[in-house]
Amino acid sequence: MSHEQKAQFAVVGHPNKGKSSIVSTLSHNDNIGISSRSGTTEKADRYTVTTDHGCYDLIDTPGFQRPTKVLKWLNQQCSNTSERAQTVVSFVNNSECQRNFPDEVELLKPMTEGAAILYVVDGSRPYGPEYDAEMEILRWTGQPSMALINPIENSDCIDEWENALTQYFKSVRVFNPLKADFEKQIELLQTFAHLNPKWSNQLKQIVKDLLQKREQQCHDSIIVLARLVDDLCQYQQCQKVLTPDQAKQVRPLLEKQYKHWMKQREEKAIKELLANYAHFQTQFSLDQFDLPPDLFDCDEWYAWGLNKKQLTSAAAVAGAVGGAAIDLAVAGHSFMLGAIGGGLLGAGSAWFGADKLIDVKVKGLPLGGYQACVGPIKNRNFPYVIIGRFVHMFRQISQLNHANREALNFNATDFQEKVALLEKSEQKELHRACDLLIKQKPVDNLADVLMPLFRADTD
Ligand SMILES: Nc1nc2c(ncn2[C@@H]2O[C@H](COP(=O)(O)OP(=O)(O)OP(=O)(O)O)[C@@H](O)[C@H]2O)c(=O)[nH]1
Ligand SMILES: [Mg+2]
Numbered sequence: 330m331s332h333e334q335k336a337q338f339a340v341v342g343h344p345n346k347g348k349s350s351i352v353s354t355l356s357h358n359d360n361i362g363i364s365s366r367s368g369t370t371e372k373a374d375r376y377t378v379t380t381d382h383g384c385y386d387l388i389d390t391p392g393f394q395r396p397t398k399v400l401k402w403l404n405q406q407c408s409n410t411s412e413r414a415q416t417v418v419s420f421v422n423n424s425e426c427q428r429n430f431p432d433e434v435e436l437l438k439p440m441t442e443g444a445a446i447l448y449v450v451d452g453s454r455p456y457g458p459e460y461d462a463e464m465e466i467l468r469w470t471g472q473p474s475m476a477l478i479n480p481i482e483n484s485d486c487i488d489e490w491e492n493a494l495t496q497y498f499k500s501v502r503v504f505n506p507l508k509a510d511f512e513k514q515i516e517l518l519q520t521f522a523h524l525n526p527k528w529s530n531q532l533k534q535i536v537k538d539l540l541q542k543r544e545q546q547c548h549d550s551i552i553v554l555a556r557l558v559d560d561l562c563q564y565q566q567c568q569k570v571l572t573p574d575q576a577k578q579v580r581p582l583l584e585k586q587y588k589h590w591m592k593q594r595e596e597k598a599i600k601e602l603l604a605n606y607a608h609f610q611t612q613f614s615l616d617q618f619d620l621p622p623d624l625f626d627c628d629e630w631y632a633w634g635l636n637k638k639q640l641t642s643a644a645a646v647a648g649a650v651g652g653a654a655i656d657l658a659v660a661g662h663s664f665m666l667g668a669i670g671g672g673l674l675g676a677g678s679a680w681f682g683a684d685k686l687i688d689v690k691v692k693g694l695p696l697g698g699y700q701a702c703v704g705p706i707k708n709r710n711f712p713y714v715i716i717g718r719f720v721h722m723f724r725q726i727s728q729l730n731h732a733n734r735e736a737l738n739f740n741a742t743d744f745q746e747k748v749a750l751l752e753k754s755e756q757k758e759l760h761r762a763c764d765l766l767i768k769q770k771p772v773d774n775l776a777d778v779l780m781p782l783f784r785a786d787t788d
Contacts, residue, residue, distance in 0.1 A: 336385035336528035336535075337375075338521065339439040341467065342449035343460070344368050344392030347479040350506035350732035351449060352376060352389040355514060359610045359731040361389060368392070373435045380538030383531050385521075388444055390436035396462035399433045402426065403469060414471040417441060437470065445524045446474035448494075452503065453482035456493045464497040473524040475500035477517075500524070506732040511543060546727070547783055548776075549605050554719045555775040557598040558712050561591055562766040567702040569694065576691040576701035583703040598719065602726050611729070613737035634713035636745050643709070646757050647764035705769055712763040717744030720782050747782055755781045 340348045345367040353361040356376045362369050374389045393399075399420070407416035418441045420426050420434070427434050440446060446467050450460065467474060476498040478490050487503060494501045504517055515536055522532035566587040570576045596615060603611055635643060690702045721742040729737075748756060755778075762778045765771070772778065 334527075336521070336525070336531050337388065337439065337442075337444040338386070338447050338524075339373070339388040339390055339436070339444040340447045340449060341390050341436050341463075342392060343451070343463070344394070346392070346449050346451045347481060347506055347732075348392065348449050349389050351447070351477065351479070351504065352387045353732040354506040354509060354730045355517070356387050357607045357731050359608055359734070361731075363732060363734060371432075371435075373439055375439075378535070380535050380542065382538055383535045385528070385532065385535060386444075388439045390439070391432040393436065393463045393466075394432040395430055396433070396466055397459070399426075399430050400462045400466055402430075403466065413469040414441075417466075417470050433466075437466070440467075440470040440472045444472065445521075445528075446470070446472050448474060448476045448498065450476065450478055450490055450494070452478040452480035452484055452487040452490055455486045456489050460493070464494075468497060474498055475502065475520065475524060477502055477504045479503075480505055507730055509730065510728060515539065546605055550602055550723050550727070551776050551779050551783055553598050553601045553605070554716065554723075554779055557594065557719060558715045558766060559772070559775065560594055561706075561715050562712055563705060563769050564591060564594070565702050565704040566590065567700055570699050570701055573691055573699055576699050579701050580703070583701060587703045595715070595718070599722055599726075602719075602722060606726050606729070608726065608729060608731070610734070611726075611737055633717045633742055633744065634710040635748065639745060639748060640710060640713075642756075643713075643760040643763065646760040705767075707767065709763070709767055712766045713744070713748075716763075716779065716782065717742055717747075720744060720747065723783065751781050 340352050342348055345365070349361050349363045349370050353359060353363060356378050358376055361374075361376070368391065370389055370391045372391070376387045376389065377384050378387065403413070403416055403420060406419060407413055417437055420430075421438045421441050448464065448467060450456075474497075476494040478487055478494070478501065480487060480503060484503075491501055500520060500523070502517060502520060504513070509517070518532060518536055518539070522529045522536070564587070566583050568579050568583060570579060592615060599613060599615075603609070603613075634640075692700055692702075694700055718739075721739060721744065722737075725737060725739060748759065751759065758778045759782075762772045762775055766775075
């Protein structure tokens with residue numbers, strides 16, 4: 330496909346107004362140079378967004394440096410309106426202009442090759458007449474165009490900008506590359522489809538593809554979690570020794586290795602999650618988690634997994650207590666604990682196994698010697714903690730814009746509310762699955778059981 334036929338958009342404007350940020354967010358590419366230093370982008374860079382059935386180009390460009398002088402040059406060369414676009418081509422090809430106005434030559438060249446224009450301004454700073462020269466030059470190219478107002482610090486000057494921009498652009502939209510969620514990105518792409526009728530079908534297909542891809546990414550994330558929670562619930566760290574005494578001695582080491590493995594396994598899942606959403610530069614550290622800093626800090630588990638009341642319900646559902654209590658328990662009836670009384674509580678606390686964080690076993694081997702083993706974890710809240718943490722990370726990562734270059738920081742979770750928002754039947758399925766997991770039994774439909782936790786309506 331030649332550049333002419335393929336939909337292509339040059340993102341242009343003043344230096345340091347978020348042009349590269351917009352390209353980064355729309356192309357889901359976190360490898361594009363963004364910085365608070367003005368003049369970061371020095372050359373026009375073309376980024377192709379490829380989907381299953383199509384592609385389009387976004388062109389990141391350097392900002393205007395000397396628009397007034399450039400407009401003067403153009404006016405000197407051309408007095409006939411019908412020759413303006415041709416004059417821009419002459420400007421781009423003129424070696425003297427290439428020396429004197431390298432930024433403008435770079436930024437205008439894509440338009441001489443058929444690119445549409447996305448003009449970016451900062452909605453937190455007032456409009457000024459110095460922008461008129463930029464907008465006038467863009468008009469000379471004769472290319473389809475629209476304006477994007479990026480409210481970098483605030484929205485104070487948006488109205489003022491809208492009044493100025495509508496003089497030059499038929500379409501004006503507010504778009505914040507750091508905050509715009511996936512739906513907003515799709516909306517913007519749909520606006521692009523109107524800019525040039527020749528591109529409208531391609532772009533509609535691309536929108537369809539992107540929506541489908543988004544669903545696939547969610548599905549793949551659920552699979553990552555299913556494998557993670559299964560692995561963590563199964564894991565055991567063992568070592569052969571000669572005497573029971575030696576088994577005692579290796580215990581602290583085994584525990585350390587065990588925890589190390591679990592932590593690395595969780596980190597691997599987060600890296601897979603990041604890669605699934607094309608975040609390859611994002612830094613994170615599990616040690617920086619405010620809540621809980623440590624996967625093995627049992628006291629913090631109620632914050633990440635289920636709370637005590639929910640765990641009691643889970644116990645009922647999983648069959649630790651009689652069937653009649655189940656519906657009451659799932660309904661979360663306030664009188665449940667009182668009505669069912671000590672029976673359920675008794676069963677419950679044994680069932681929780683809170684003080685049995687990690688099982689340590691020593692067993693004799695048939696050919697002599699002993700084996701000391703650490704794990705698997707017996708605490709009933711454990712699978713929920715893993716699921717709760719992951720679902721929380723999923724939400725952050727799936728909504729992280731590629732223009733956002735800050736390190737990830739997870740500090741709160743509303744997993745318990747999420748579970749409470751599930752349909753009763755979905756809650757039961759989840760509790761049954763976690764019951765099997767903590768017993769190291771296979772759960773055939775684990776991904777299906779986890780899926781409701783990833784639904785948008787539980788956000
Ligand atoms: N808070 C906030 N900062 C933004 C936003 N958009 C851009 N920035 C910041 O503004 C600075 C410039 O962003 P860039 O995307 O590099 O801007 P640019 O227009 O490509 O800049 P040049 O290439 O230098 O012309 C960076 O520090 C961005 O993080 C925004 O919507 N909100
Ligand atoms: Mg830039």
